[in-house]
Amino acid sequence: MTDVLNLKLKNVCTLIKEASPVLVAFSGGVDSTFLLKLCTNNLDSSHILAVTGISPSIPIEEQEEAQKIAEMLHVPFMTIPTHEMTKKEYRSNPINRCYYCKEELFSKLEDLKIERKFKTILDGTNADDIQDLRPGLKARDKFNVRSPLLESGFTKDDIRLLSQRWNLPTWNKPAAPCLSSRIPYGQEITLEKLDRVHLAEKCLKRLNFKEVRVRDHFPIARIEIEKKEMPRLIEEPTCAQIINELKQLGYTFITLDLAGFKSGSLNSLINIQNLPQTSVH
Numbered sequence: 001m002t003d004v005l006n007l008k009l010k011n012v013c014t015l016i017k018e019a020s021p022v023l024v025a026f027s028g029g030v031d032s033t034f035l036l037k038l039c040t041n042n043l044d045s046s047h048i049l050a051v052t053g054i055s056p057s058i059p060i061e062e063q064e065e066a067q068k069i070a071e072m073l074h075v076p077f078m079t080i081p082t083h084e085m086t087k088k089e090y091r092s093n094p095i096n097r098c099y100y101c102k103e104e105l106f107s108k109l110e111d112l113k114i115e116r117k118f119k120t121i122l123d124g125t126n127a128d129d130i131q132d133l134r135p136g137l138k139a140r141d142k143f144n145v146r147s148p149l150l151e152s153g154f155t156k157d158d159i160r161l162l163s164q165r166w167n168l169p170t171w172n173k174p175a176a177p178c179l180s181s182r183i184p185y186g187q188e189i190t191l192e193k194l195d196r197v198h199l200a201e202k203c204l205k206r207l208n209f210k211e212v213r214v215r216d217h218f219p220i221a222r223i224e225i226e227k228k229e230m231p232r233l234i235e236e237p238t239c240a241q242i243i244n245e246l247k248q249l250g251y252t253f254i255t256l257d258l259a260g261f262k263s264g265s266l267n268s269l270i271n272i273q274n275l276p277q278t279s280v281h
Contacts, residue, residue, distance in 0.1 A: 012152035019120035021047035028066030031124030033170040053082040053105045057178040102136035106143040121145045128156045203245040211261045219252035227260040
């Protein structure tokens, strides 16, 4: 392990101890699992609570996996329902949609923090995250949420490396942003669309495609997978099965994006479409 990484570990451990007792915004992804492991390395379990938000935009499989990981790490765990779908600002799907999602989550966590007498809310934001469009960071700042990985300079590569060394099951887990990210900005988010995307992606994952996005340009489904997996997708009977299942969901045209998988690919439309951003007060 490099001196730089050792220094990052030293700094993050100090930060976590100073923040205790902590309430961890826990998705079960690579970053929040690594953060939760750091918490267990430095704090008594009675000073940690992992909390997962329950929302229509988060697949039930992700929620169940988060609970299993918390149990594996012997950390107290609970879920809280979030209601961003009741907010017209969120449903209208502006480019800062994530702000309204995170505001809903962090407001619930803030109430829980006060109720349970925790000192600090922590989240898994890392140093690479601030290079991308992240409207949710404003909500994080609004509620004084701390990001130990970001503050200590951890990159995604650092996190995956140490997660592998510590035998965390998430070390090579693909990113799993919320289902709303599959719907182009400016198009209304509905429960029907979220369910359609969820079932479409489940179809491809059952066929062992690892990095999967089904972008909902209804009635067009635009599939993004890694380029190396494209030959397998267009082979029969795999191709026929995907077409059949996605057409049963209501899609008329099933397309494969030849550019391949790209996280946040719909962000490339922001400047082209000159989409609105809902004001945040």
